[in-house]
Amino acid sequence: MTLRHSAALILSALAASAATAASTLPLYVGQPLAGAKVLYGDFDVQKTLDGDNGRMDDDPKLKNAVVEARRTNKDAAGDALGLAWKDAWFSTLRVESAPLDLRPYLARGTVSFDLKVNELAKGGLNFRIDCGNNCERKVPDVIPARAAEGKGWQHRSYALSCFYRKGDDFSAVTKPFALDGTGAGNVEIANIRIDMAGKPNQACPDYRTASVTPSPLNESWSLDWWMPRHEEKLAEIARRKAAGERTELVFIGDSITHHWEKEQPELFKTFYGRYSALDLGYGGDRTENVLWRLQHGEIDGIAPKVAVLMIGTNNTGFRQEAPELIYAGIKRDIAEIRKRLPKTKLLLLAIFPRGEKPDDTLRVLNEKVNAMLPRLADNKHVFFLNMNKAFLAADGTLSKDIMPDLLHPNAEGYKIWQREMQPELDRLMR
Missing domain, CATH: 3.40.50.1110 (SGNH hydrolase)
Incomplete structure (x- = not known):
């Protein structure tokens, strides 16, 4: 089989996959994607957000750390998620799902969400998508996120390719989105989705350079x-x-x-x-x-x-x-x-x-x-x-x-x- 023939088969498979994929994956739009759940915690300990509020303050490695998650409101009751953290060098609020094939979305897809920064003077954010076992890709957001403090809800959209590196396998992603906090802060997020053909409004570093x-x-x-x-x-x-x-x-x-x-x-x-x-x-x-x-x-x-x-x-x-x-x-x-x-x-x-x-x-x-x-x-x-x-x-x-x-x-x-x-x-x- 020639190299050209192999490439054609790969492109054909991706095209077929894209044809059957949903145009939008609503990871958390009012509620989690069907079969998905929301987790929160620090680097070592994560818990499922079962009710309207959750608190994590029992990590034996971080005795003073507190991470709190909550369901909050943007356009309707409980349609958004909140994360507050302090004394935890890392905190996270993430969506975890059954394996998702994100390959059809890589070419022109976006990951987008609405973000409200309530407090971040001593903190920063990273937005993350995991790409398999022991593989994660993130886009840092410290200076812009701090500048957004107190300015209400803002829409963010990143090209999904911002979270991709050559050789990554996005065929079975179980952690399709995470908001990670550093330092201390209090933020809210809503309408987390992956679109087949969105329009990014945020830039990201070129990982190659x-x-x-x-x-x-x-x-x-x-x-x-x-x-x-x-x-x-x-x-x-x-x-x-x-x-x-x-x-x-x-x-x-x-x-x-x-x-x-x-x-x-x-x-x-x-x-x-x-x-x-x-x-x-x-x-x-x-x-x-x-x-x-x-x-x-x-x-x-x-x-x-x-x-x-x-x-x-x-x-x-x-x-x-x-x-x-x-x-x-x-x-x-x-x-x-x-x-x-x-x-x-x-x-x-x-x-x-x-x-x-x-x-x-x-x-x-x-x-x-x-x-x-x-x-x-x-x-x-x-x-x-x-x-x-x-x-x-x-x-x-x-x-x-x-x-x-x-x-x-x-x-x-x-x-x-x-x-x-x-x-x-x-x-x-x-």
Whole structure:
């Protein structure tokens, strides 16, 4: 069978599927889609909204967290849903149904809803559609959602393709829509539907270029500190330059790097004080956030002997991004560092292991990226080091004695990092 023949068969099957699919899927229009139910909760615990009100405050992992769901009114009694949350870094209100084939809707379809933001000064939203087992796609909405606070009901419509990535299987979707809250907030939503041929009124990021498009980290939990930290780092660089202090070592990365300074300052000083090391790690950063910082002065005015870069685990954690796209983001960051620090040797680290077991979904993604990273090392200016085995038991499991949340090292984890990296750092410093 030729490639052209195969493609024709696929298109024919999709066309036949589209011909038999309903023009509209009313996920929650006055009531849930037939056979569907509404759930609410936090990351670990979700409950079914059986009555008019529901409250979740019994998650043992989040003792102060409260998530409340309710049936509320837009045009008629009980035709809308409300979600209020506090002290829960993640909350959700979602529709769960029998398997739905959304493939006929992907080409020109939309997901739309009416949204009312009552309170969101300390929060943000994500809109999500799951695409199979351990597969989810979301569109973030923080700045626009905050701007909508107190302005009543607003209609939102996104192209369904905003929630699609190449290779996704939308043939049996059981979680066709979720509203996820971060920080704290109170919102209402109504008329959630998927249309075969709708008209979107909202834009979404292009997933193919997100990792290489410079951007600040605009998350509900980062807006208060991310840009001030950037300004503080610029001021520190200016102070060092004015005082004639030489920065011989710089660390660039996300929270795993940030926590050297935030959680283990004495260890950081003990291990790297002799280099007048500068910590440019920011919690939550992805490759595009590092790129923005590099382009806005964070390594200008210094000339370190060595720069250590580790980035990418939040690309997997937040977007479940394809390995080749994360690789492209890391490659772009390296190019920017080399452009601004041409005499500095760059030590690129493999993304650290996460998740308890080797088959953890996000660890598997990270390891696929790590397998590609040696291509970026020329062993003249850019060098690659993979120390991940030092963090793992013989069976590949990750211990909470080293990384209590199975992502961020504690003091013992940072000591392993220093021990494993020091020989290479010594060599590059020479």
